[in-house]
Amino acid sequence: MDMAIIFLIILGIIILALAVLNVFLIKYSYRANQKIDELLEKGKIKDFKDIFLSQKEKNDGLEKDIKDAFSKIKDLENTCERTIQKIGIVRFNPFNDMGGNQSFIIAVLDNQNNGFLISSLFRKEGSRVYTKAIKNGKSDHTLLKEETEAIEKAISSKK
Numbered sequence: 001m002d003m004a005i006i007f008l009i010i011l012g013i014i015i016l017a018l019a020v021l022n023v024f025l026i027k028y029s030y031r032a033n034q035k036i037d038e039l040l041e042k043g044k045i046k047d048f049k050d051i052f053l054s055q056k057e058k059n060d061g062l063e064k065d066i067k068d069a070f071s072k073i074k075d076l077e078n079t080c081e082r083t084i085q086k087i088g089i090v091r092f093n094p095f096n097d098m099g100g101n102q103s104f105i106i107a108v109l110d111n112q113n114n115g116f117l118i119s120s121l122f123r124k125e126g127s128r129v130y131t132k133a134i135k136n137g138k139s140d141h142t143l144l145k146e147e148t149e150a151i152e153k154a155i156s157s158k159k
Helices: 003-041 048-081 145-157
Strands: 085-092 104-107 115-121 128-136
Touching: 085 145, 104 145, 115 145
Parallel strands: none
Antiparallel strands: 085 104, 104 115, 115 128
């Protein structure tokens, strides 16, 4: 009789342990099913093959978008090479009889040192403005010392 009671107690413990395990497995299964439903978009997708195909389509779209973005970045880099990036300014007095440095030269260059010079010479009779083209940091025209200085300032302004 004692053996039967011990056997029933052990059997009760095993049944209780199995019941706890069963509750745990039901809860785990419920969470897994929720995640699967989310993955399958609440039943819209019936097959894992559809999931993989939809992911491939999304990835292909993202790859195309990334290629487009890199292409646009490259275009912007090419455009930036030809935009004004360097400026050098020199003020000076070309005539000893005038007071102050009222004349000036502005060198405006892109990344390849192409651009132009604007020279303004101030005199008693009036002011004169001249421009000279610059190609690779040089001009086909004779440059004043101040114009060369303005080009050098512009070239060294962005490094």
